[in-house]
Amino acid sequence: MSGTGTPVVEATGVVKRYGPTVALADGSLAVRPGEVHALVGRNGAGKSTLVGVLTGLVEPDAGEVAFGGEPAPPTGDRAAWRALVACVYQHPSVVKDLSVAENLFLNRQPRGRFGLVSHARMRREAAELLESWSVPVDPGLPARELTVEQRQLVEIAGALSLGARFVILDEPTAQLESRAVQRLFGRVRALREQGVTFLFISHHLPEVYELCERVTVFRDARHVVTDTVAALDRERLVAAMVGEARGLVRAGADRPPVPDDAEPVLELTGVGVPGVVGPVDLVVRRGEVVGVAGSAAGGKRQLAEALAGLRPRTGRVAVAGRVVRPGSVRAALDAGLGYLPGDRDVDGFVSGLSVAENATMTIAHRLGPGQLVLPARRDAEARRVIAELDVRTTGPHQPVGELSGGNAQKVAMARALAGDPEVLVLVQPTAGVDVRAKESLLGAVDAQTRRRRGALLVSDELEDLRVCDRVVVLVGGRVVAEHPRGWDEGGLVARIEGIGEDHD
Template sequence: MALDGAWITIRPGETHALVGRNGAGKSTLVNVITGLLGPDEGTLTFDGKPAPRLTDRDAWRQRVACVYQKSTIIPTLTVGENLFLNRCDHGRGRLIDWRGTRRRAEDLLSAWSVEVAPGTLAGDLSVEQRQFVEIARALSFGARFIILDEPTAQLDGTAINRLFDRIRDLQAQGVTFLFISHHLQEIYEICDMVTVFRDARHIVTSPVAELSRTELVAAMTGETAVVLGGERVSSLDADATAALSVQDLSGSAYADITFQVGAGEIVGLAGAAGSGRTEVAETVVGLRAADSGKVEIAGSRPRPGSVPAALAAGAGFVPQDRHHQGYVPAMSIADNSTLSVPARLGRGGFISNRRRNLLAETSIEKLEIKTPGPELPVSALSGGNQQKVVMARALADEPRLLVLINPTAGVDVRSKEFLLGKVEETAETGTGVLIASDELDDLRLCDRVLVMFQGRVTTETRRGWHDHDLVAAMEGMTLNAENHD
């Protein structure tokens, strides 16, 4: 069952965290709280009053709103049109009063300190701006209880700080938040209370200040927490051909980038959004072409700007956004996990379903993908299992180089541990690994971390760095010299 006697109490004006592994029941609870599902048993109240009937959508909007990880803003409409969709002012003859609608939008955005022009096309907004617009839209209905579902998954450190400042400001104005995140450090930065769900049940509710990180992870997993990034013996084979060689690479988002990834070595590219780390990684795998410089994968130079050429040279790739770049939602696990290896599935362009399923079943077993079978559409999986399918595709052809961009974004703690463990196993086979991320847990297992700032590599540090030093370098400050030893 999706929920089993689960409960949560959220007090007015607080920011309350809801955490748990994928499948713990968080999404189902959100669907119940927002009126998309009715509970089989139990009660739901707002300010001590019973929840509205499921069919009374206006009453629900006046009580609660959810800002989802996948934006519900319509990109082809303006900000003002999104704010008052189906609620625009009307003039004579029932024609929309666009001037009045813009004026209402300006008043609303100003009231909640959202610095976006009403006439801006929503598709031109940043992720951060879209979130603020969605929050303003929810508040315009009268709701003072906002659910934030993985709000920081696509934000850099500076944008996260701005979001947290806005949350605190809104709290001071009487807005209550339910904050759902897999990034446990954020819980301690912004939340007052935390509730843990596991296996569809309530496990614990506690003031954040009274629950240690170890206790929090143990409550989520049901076992003693595993510390990510423990001591690791490097698998670097200095005598083998380098898995990746980048020389004097320059493009629109980066300049003069030179580094190597040895066979069996794990190298991190750290940096905030806009640092150029993602663009460098995408250039390596052919998603974009550099203006100058060269990329060699396992000793060969693939054609710039060609993903098939990079794959043929020996690269495997986990992209930044699994929803739009990583998999085809309606296709099966079997099809998605073998997309990069059509030559292994049959001859002359024909695919053998038997071969495909055998390969997929091997991947399902190795990556512990929770599914009744390989024919299940990837869209039916949890976020952690979807990411495992993307990883399966990246590993399907036994790559010489594995490139990962934000590989654990939006996945639960246990899936994160598993995926990073699989990265280490892959490196132990002699595969070089490049991880482009601003997630410290992703970077802990790296033999070396290259920090990028404003398009250039500014710092290189080996294992054993301190969090505050690496974060300082990502924000443009200098790491302590002790980390260069």
């Protein structure tokens, strides 16, 4: 349990400005020894800026930061900061071309005779380090072969080896399936018992109630409230985050039933992804949203990528009756398939390009004669989608990298819609976005499919799947169950985890 002594870290009145933009107006936070403390807030609330301050990467314009009651080191003293605090990000920062041991001892490799790096000693000390923190990973394994879960544990072990006993977990579960999340939580609890303190940042509120003891809410770059999770129920927590009492996402609650004779817009017949999925038979009708649930090993993301032409596949895929050639992104686009990838930071957009360039990337060939793109036509299309999806931006020329996560995801959604597709294939459409962005994005899915499209929505988030007209469960690459709208949460989760029977 958490202590009540001097806070492990305390930020008081931290202010940070970037020109006219106030990134933090009152960044105040106190984390007690031995606790798992949650930090939540909408995208743009100031969480990332505070993390930068707490890790010594951002120098505040005003305010104070103390560790164990002592002032924080100068921002240039990286060794002092690493001995106090570590941050494990949503996208682990291990060097993929190096081994686990080489990552653990990066820039501090053990030396042997003549001052040369001793690889044998490094592997031995890495094995001892991993064993001491109960991280079951081979130190000789190339980092590129690690799962996201393993990379995070390796980063935590490396941070602890430097002396840090305060670890920030920044959206650590965004890319993990449910069993991996539970394993990570088990390691966090075990490390807490060994004296490690955690700051846990997540947009997935149920995780806050499962793992954390206290929670701090930021809104509009300011500290709003800190309380125990037991005293702050979900309605109050959401109200603190958004500034008004609002429920969690319920987009599409009044969707009309899809007629049984509605035209198919996506037909899968014997579709497989070699070694992962198949065969899968599935039909999405016009006006219908079909959810795909399952564990990370179930193959749902690989199936979506194969439909978009990003992976080889077998079987027949047809969009509005048009057979799609496998393994071709252009063939999928031309057939009328719009695709939203699961990782916006890697595949969803180019951060250095503008909102207009990103939103129209898939239809650039339509925006002018020959190979030319007419800027006026591109900007007009961008303004249309900015208005339609309520993208908070200064205009079509703003770089997407400057937007909050929720608004960047809306730009990725705009790209999927740009070609006026017959069917949308959406992977994790609300991953890493706040509650208002969730409502907006799922509301867009609801609105777009009520008109004339269909959608295949792949997600680990039960809140996402509530918008669906039905949900199929993929286990071991095969459809094992179908749940109609109004499904029971316990029954759906049981089938995803491969236990129990269909409770619907």
